[in-house]
Amino acid sequence: MITFTDVALRRGAKLLFKDGSFNLNAGEKMGLVGGNGAGKSSLFALLRGELIAEGGTVDFPAKWRIAHVAQETEGSPQSALQFAIDGDIELRALEAELAKAEEAEDGFEIARIHEEFMRIDAYSIERRAAELLVGLGFDEAVHENAVSSFSGGWRMRLNLARALMCRSDLLLLDEPTNHLDLEAIVWLQDWLKAFDGTVLMISHDRNFLDATVDRILELAGGTLTLYTGGYSDYENMRAEKLMQQQSLYEKQQRQIAHMSSFINRFKAQASKARQAQSRIKALAKLERVAAAHVDTPFTFKFREPDAMATTLWEALGADAGYPGKQILGDITLNIGAGTRVGLLGRNGAGKSTLIKMIAGEIESAGGEVIRDRKLNIGYFAQHQLETLDPEQSPLWHMKKKAPQAREQELRTYLGTFDFSDKTVFQETGTMSGGEKSRLVLAMIIWDRPNLLLLDEPTNHLDLEVRAALTLALQEFEGAVVLVSHDTSLIETVVDRYWLIDKGTVSEFDGNLLDYKRYRAQADRKAA
Incomplete structure (x- = not known):
């Protein structure tokens, strides 16, 4: 069991929380939620021994093994499979001991270590690691590929695989679904349900x-x-708690107003002076109830498109891919004013490739693509966060996008995306992923697009901002093409699906539950 008793935690000059008390029981799975910057990652650092509590006590069994997902991975010639197996620290330690025992020709020690191998089921380690990698979306053909050959998102999956391979008592997961597709998320859900250890998880995915x-x-x-x-x-x-708090607050405000009124009326009258003084003392001692509020009251709206067309974009037998490599073929689709479509398919199937073709970032290698003259695309993808100038502020970026707009207009506009008078001048290089995502969204929305192409827009966004994005998309008057692992966002925004599978794109007749069944059936056939 982990026990926090009156814990206070500070990071730099900022007090993150105080008087924090809770228990996390062995085998329990707990979600940690809160706005960006609230201190969730710092709490993880406290559990890993990287930070020290300013006050209170943190108790948990000294022998507990803690596993967490590294946030960065340098390129390495080591294979993906062996990188994942490295997560089993106990196995690697035994392997090192065996090498020493064999060098010393110590038969008794060799026998003991082989007994330990049997105990931890070491002889099936490669099979178990391979199954784990497949569950996280790695084809068997790439298991022997070097870590350095994988992109950043896939390296994050490798970090997750390594953490899951650890024989941990406590597993700390920080946004584990950020780089996963729907299939891998479903697999991870099942894996966590079967996991016997204790889990503390930071996530902004409500369904997960x-x-x-x-x-x-x-x-x-x-x-x-x-x-x-x-x-x-x-x-x-x-x-419910906020409603009760607000009710208590309003009741207390009426009580304070009544007492203050009595004091003001009678404090100068000798006959009422004692009663007035009594009320002054009572008012001073009154423990104030704070007004109920949400920590990040974040809302925004998409600006109304300047123009619309019955058919904004159309493909007739088009092919999509890159020089020397076709990803998708014979695409025949159209996007109209009311299109609200979600893209389904495994990671690497071609969802981002299709979006890039619609956006005009890659040209069709065959067939015909027709773009209406009124088409105005707003394209959001994770790589766009990297195009922000790290030495410049949100206001600078907006001035560059809209040089004719007045500065106050731009500052007011950025304020609707929760950029305060202070953060509007902050260098983007010092901002969190969530803040950068909000800035990119603001820049896209300024242009009044009539077609939104959103490729994983919720990565790095906290739950309040995700909720605001969901509501804004529901009210958006234009067309939407969405790729997301956030099932809550998909289910509430789109009304139809396109399935990308085996190099083709087709209408999918069903919902996300039907798609999960379809995937499970396909996997059984392939097994």
């Missing part, structure tokens, strides 16, 4: 939290609050 955790720990307003159940249960209980 609902499927995997028993309790929610909220870090907000400098306090830790524990809720029983998944994220939906937490939301309901939190809403």
Whole structure:
């Protein structure tokens, strides 16, 4: 069991929380939620021994092994399979001991180590690591490829694989679904349900939290609050708590107003002076109830498109891919004013390739692509965060995009994306991924697009901003093509699906549950 008792944690000059108390029982799975910058990652660092609590105590078994997902991986010639196996620290330690014992020709020690190998099922380690990599989306053909051959997103999957391979008592997961597709997310859900150890997880994916955790720990307003159940249960209980707090606040404000009125009326009258003084003392001692509020009251809207057309984009037998490599063939699709489509398919199937072709970043290698003259595309992809100038501010970026606009107009506009008078001048290189994503969204929305191409728009966004994005997309008057692993966003924004599979694109008649069944059936046939 992990026990926090009146813990206070500071990072630099900022006090993240104080008087934090909760228990995390062995075998329990808990979600940690809160806005960007609230201190969730710092709490993880505290558990890993990288930070020291300013006050209170943190107790957990000294022998517990803690596994976490590294946020960066340098290129290495080591194979993906062996990189994942490295997560089993106990196995690697035994292998080192065996090498020494064999060099010393110590038969008794060699025999003991082989018994330990049997105990930890070491002889099946490569099979288990391979199954884990397949579950996370790695084809068997790439298991022997060097770590350096994989892109950043795939290296993050390798880091996750290594953490899952560890024989941990406590598994710390920080946004584990960020670089996964739907199939890998479903696989990870099942893996976590079967995991016997304790899990503490930071996630902004509400459906994933609902499927995997028993309790929610909220870090907000400098306090830790524990809720029983998944994220939906937490939301309901939190809403009820805020309603009760607001009711108490309003009741107290009426009481304060009544007492203040009495004091002002009678403090100068001798006959009422004692009663007035009594009320002054009572008012001074009154413990104030704070007004209920949400930590990040974030809302925004997409600007109304300047123009619309019945058919904005159309492909007739088009092919999509890169020089020397066709990814998709014979694409026949159209996107009209009311199109709200979600793209389904495994990682690497071609979802991003299709979006890039629609965006005009890659040209069709065959067939015909027709773009209406009124077409105005707003394209969001993770690589666009890297195009921001790290030495420049959000206001600088908006001035570059809209040089004719007044500065106050741009500052007011950025304010609707939660950029304050301070952060509007902050260098983007010092910003979080969530803040950069909000800035890119702001720059896209400024142009009043009538077709939104969104490739994983919720990566790095916290739950409040995801909710705001969902509402904004529901009200958006233009067309939407969406790639996302956030099932809650998909289900509430799109009304149809295109399936990308085996080099083709086709309408998928069903919902996400039907797609999961389709994938499971396809996997059984392939096995």
